[in-house]
Amino acid sequence: MARIAFILLCHKDPDAIIRQAQSLTAVGDFIAIHFDGRAPDADYRRIRAALKDNDRVTFPKRRIKCGWGEWSLVDATLRTVQAAADAFPRATHFYMVSGDCMAIKSAQYARDFLDRRDCDYIESVDFFRSNWIATGWREERLVYRHYVNERKYRRLFYAMFEVQKRLGLKRKIPDDLEVMIGSQWWCLRRRTVEAVLAFAKRRRDVLRFFRTTWIPDETFFQTAVRHLIPGHEIDSRTLTFLMFSDYGMPVTLYNDHYDLLLAQDFLFARKISPHATELKRRLGVLWAAEGVRFRISNEGRQLYKFLAAKGREGRRFAPRFWEKESTLGRERELLIVICKKWHVAKRLVERIRQMTNVPCIEYLFNEEACDLPDLGGIEKSLAKRHRHRRALMRMLYDYYGTDRMVICVDPLNLDLLEDFGRDRAVTRMLEIECVFSDDYLVGHAMRSGLAGDRTPRETVDRLLPTVRNDILHESDRIRDAHFDHFHRMREADRPEANAQALQLFLGVTEAQALDLARTEHLFSD
Incomplete structure (x- = not known):
């Protein structure tokens, strides 16, 4: 032994x-x-x-x-x-x-x-x-x-x-x-x-x-x-187990980190605050305990990174000269569907594709495996798509031989929305506001790496309000940007109200917009 x-x-x-x-x-x-x-x-x-x-x-x-x-x-x-x-x-x-x-x-x-x-x-x-x-x-x-x-x-x-x-x-x-x-x-x-x-x-x-x-x-x-x-x-x-802040300093651990620490795949942790007397007491008792079973989820560092970043506003690097002077084309129209629930946006754009024959591309700036044509390598990775976003979009317009296109974007990507919103092309945006149940938020936290199958329920319960507020914060930032041609449809609204937003967004008839708003199981999880 x-x-x-x-x-x-x-x-x-x-x-x-x-x-x-x-x-x-x-x-x-x-x-x-x-x-x-x-x-x-x-x-x-x-x-x-x-x-x-x-x-x-x-x-x-x-x-x-x-x-x-x-x-x-x-x-x-x-x-x-x-x-x-x-x-x-x-x-x-x-x-x-x-x-x-x-x-x-x-x-x-x-x-x-x-x-x-x-x-x-x-x-x-x-x-x-x-x-x-x-x-x-x-x-x-x-x-x-x-x-x-x-x-x-x-x-x-x-x-x-x-x-x-x-x-x-x-x-x-x-x-x-x-x-x-x-x-x-x-x-x-x-x-x-x-x-x-x-x-x-x-x-x-x-x-x-x-x-x-x-x-x-x-x-x-x-x-x-x-x-x-x-x-x-x-x-x-x-x-x-240790974590570092953005400034390269060790993160100090306090009394309320007990459950999180036990779930990490490590034997010790630093650095424990000298004032965390209750944490020290509980960990001291734990060292001598027998028969304790530990559920390892190991999400601590990812969770800290997520929580520590709240309230910070990111800025892009200075635009490259070819991006600064480029445009999608003054005569073109870009229709952006913004939705946190990707499956909801995908159902809607599939119906738009069927009814209007407008090319629709789902989350090309968020999903690595998004179905894109061969564009000479610019489409190969998310990093390249983001870096050359306008060039990518111009190539897609040319590939499909169209001046109108629908894409899906996660609300997290405010920088994309601001970039396209400033373009000489006509940019229309439709935000889909969904209802988020606790079960959905738990799944979202797991998909984001903030929690795992073995994360204690107490940790998840403490995390959910932060995840919910984070989603609301993304939506608020978009509204505060005051984009032109910005429309919103809500899961809580009647189809007739959502049809008005769809009609303005797509420029379709009232009947077509109502048909889209009544898409079967549109908001189902």
């Missing part, structure tokens, strides 16, 4: 560290604690005194003064791992955590999880070919030497970099190493940890190299493990 030695790097809140150590060791696991050398000695002595009788707790012989982005973090980790390996011969796995981390599963579940596969869990992807570094320095982290802390001595840090750059003082990466990068929150087997410790003692050249790289806690272990362990024994992922 798996036994975990936790490697805890921390620098504050001694009472929380004591509680965390007591909780993790109460069920038979171990912990090695490195308390930052910059933190008060009194706090460190307090931790040592509180845990001195717990034989499942150990400390490295020396405390290192740590700084963000420095080798000191790796040095502290190596010393703490060595202390754990020496003190806990029964430990089978070594799991990196911080003072902000807490278990989101039971110890029983975590051990069963680790016993299922004989592998190391460490995010480890190619430093140069992956997109792990979204912005900022890449090669500069490695080929130049970084001797001081970027946050503490910012001007000196960048001055030293500029001097090296101007003098061409690049250095070589060790020939036999393929540098990898990934999250610093890993879980390694004992034999892997022992191999890394031996590697660190044997390869002083590698340690010298990483000592002056920038942010080595994201590269040293990731590179060493990949260098020492066969690839099929490495699962390139972290077992610690």
Whole structure:
């Protein structure tokens, strides 16, 4: 059975560290604690005194003064791992955590999880070919030497970099190493940890190299493990659930995140707010619980991305010169059906196609698999269709030999509506306002990746008002745009009222419009 030695790097809140150590060791696991050398000695002595009788707790012989982005973090980790390996011969796995981390599963579940596969869990992807570094320095982290802390001595840090750059003082990466990068929150087997410790003692050249790289806690272990362990024994992922904001900062978790955290396919989570006392209490109880069954839905990051984006207005990049000067054609007419329920719009345009012979294309800017003719490749992907939207539409007019066309658009695509609404062509819009039941909204959340089959009902119930308001917000934005030739039909209205909107939208006779409004099962889900 798996036994975990936790490697805890921390620098504050001694009472929380004591509680965390007591909780993790109460069920038979171990912990090695490195308390930052910059933190008060009194706090460190307090931790040592509180845990001195717990034989499942150990400390490295020396405390290192740590700084963000420095080798000191790796040095502290190596010393703490060595202390754990020496003190806990029964430990089978070594799991990196911080003072902000807490278990989101039971110890029983975590051990069963680790016993299922004989592998190391460490995010480890190619430093140069992956997109792990979204912005900022890449090669500069490695080929130049970084001797001081970027946050503490910012001007000196960048001055030293500029001097090296101007003098061409690049250095070589060790020939036999393929540098990898990934999250610093890993879980390694004992034999892997022992191999890394031996590697660190044997390869002083590698340690010298990483000592002056920038942010080595994201590269040293990731590179060493990949260098020492066969690839099929490495699962390139972290077992610690964490999310980042648009600004690259870790998202803080609070009391009301409990149900969401339990549904994620991870063993731990960071970063837990120091004020989330109820969440910490419940998670502490959970770690010691037995027989708990977890329903994994794993929608947390997608859900956060959806909720965090509410209220933000997106802007397109500056229009390309060929789009700015182009037009669909002053003599042409574009008829846009706007509806959140795609099946409703598709039923209506199918009837329009039958009654008027006007070419109708369903959600060409929303559905990858939309049936489009061969237009030389511009139609191959949604990205291309959006990027060259006017050129695509002109080619479709030419392909069908017509000056009138009907398309369907999701209300989310306000940028499309504004673009076409400003065109010299006559653009008419018909918004179909539907009634959204809770069952439909649940299905919509699942199709959007905001929920899954195993998402707890309580989480879904809390999500539904936000999804409903989001749909209403999309409709409000369209109305606030005040488009010319804009019409609306509603599921709640009588066919006669909807026929008036259809007649103005399509320019058909009153009888044809009423026939369309009476389309059988038009609004059925």
